[in-house]
Amino acid sequence: MYAMNHSGHRGLEGLQYSSCATPQAKPGHVVIELRAAGLNHRDLFIMSDRSPQDTPFIPGSDGAGIIVEVGQGVLHLALGQHVIIHPTIGWEHTADVPVVPQIVGGPSNGTLAQYIELPASNVLPKPEHLSWIEAGVLSLSALTAYRALFTRGGLRAGEHILIPGVGGGVATYALLMATTAGARVTVTSRSEVKRAEALRLGASQALDSHADWNDTLNNLGPVDIILDSIGQAMFPKYEKMIRPGGRIVMFGASSGDDLHLPIRSIFFPQISLIGTSMGSREEFVQMLEWVEKHKIHPVVDSVYSLQDAAQAFERMEKGEQFGNIAITMD
Structure with missing residues (x-):
């Protein structure tokens, strides 16, 4: 098969479109012929942290395709079935939170390939209302958002x-x-184009990231929840706008890990700081049910061929996209 392999260099320089062995299904596993996959910032972090001496591997956590081989003991899946990949390995029940979730595409081989072999428990029927490209970009980001929100x-x-x-x-x-849950949503962005797109998708208001938010935010009342992926650069703003008893749900730290807070600003107004990452199989099933119930369609920013995945990553690295970047395996 052909795949986007990573080896020899850190970062995007290590990406090479090349041939490698097609996987075969072990007992309890299946092989999927992928039709589409999606990119995540996690892929960039993994590739930048890898040593040039590390064994070649295939990045990518999102994907959808057709089952072409079923391993011994797999009874609930069939050849030719259209499926979507649940990217978290070994986390079945929501209450059993792992220390660090294991994710498809690091350390195991990922979805930027024509075929992938996975445990049968990580494969579920594809939502019928989604195209291959939409299903291919859904898994990891949608699961992370669902767990963080609900x-x-x-x-x-x-x-x-x-x-x-x-x-x-x-x-x-x-x-x-x-928005489908009936919440009032405020978003921020430095980009006027992204703010306009967010309003089109149902945001109640969209603010410039560099502006003073306080007066404008008050139009919708105090903030009950902040969904934070930025970290230290934004926290000084948060304490001024969140209501007493509010929640800050943290799933990233793009501006850095170190956080310095006056403790009294947390315990006097009784603010909850809540960490979250990825999600369980139970939550993945719940997320798919939510997507199907509300007929949610992923926002696809752009589509690249597997051979051009490095260019797709360059777009993501520059922060140019709105929504998800898809990879097709034609």
């Missing part, structure tokens, strides 16, 4: 949620899911 954040209809830095995959899914 399992950890406890979002309820009528609440006001702030999503800074709209445009990336998780933030875009969070916007779509929060």
Whole structure:
């Protein structure tokens, strides 16, 4: 088969479109012929951290395709079935939170390939209303957004949620899911184009990331939940806008890991700081049910061939996309 392999260099320089062995299904596993896959910022982080001496591997956590081989003992899946990949390996039940979730595409081989072999428990029927490309970009970002909003954040209809830095995959899914849940959604972005697109998708208001948010935010009332992927650069703003008893749900740290807070600003107004990452198989099933119930369609920013995946990553690295970047395996 052909795949986008990573070896020899850190970052995007290590990507090579080349041939490698087609996987075969072990007992309890299946092989999927992939029709589409999606990119995530996680892929960039993994490739930048790899040593030039590391064994070649295939990045990518999102994907959808057709089962072409079924391993011994797999009874609930069949040849020719259209499926979507649940990217978290070994995390079945929501309550059993792992120390660090294991994800398809690091350390195991991922979805930027013509074929992938996976445990049967990581494969579910593809939502019928989604195209191959839409299903191919759904998994990891939508699962992360669903867990952050509902399992950890406890979002309820009528609440006001702030999503800074709209445009990336998780933030875009969070916007779509929060609006279908009946929440009032405020987003921020440096890009006027991204702010306009967020309003088109149902955001109640879209603010310039560099502006003073306080007066404008008050138009929708105090913020109940903040969905944060930025970290230290934004936290000084958060404490001024979140209501007493509000929740800050953290799933990223794009501006850095170190966080310095006056402790009294947390315990006097009784703010909850909540961490979240990825999601379980139970939550993946719930997320798919939500997507199907509300007929949510992923926002696809652009589509690249597998051979051009390095160019797709360059677009993501520059932060140019709104929504998800898809890869096709034609």
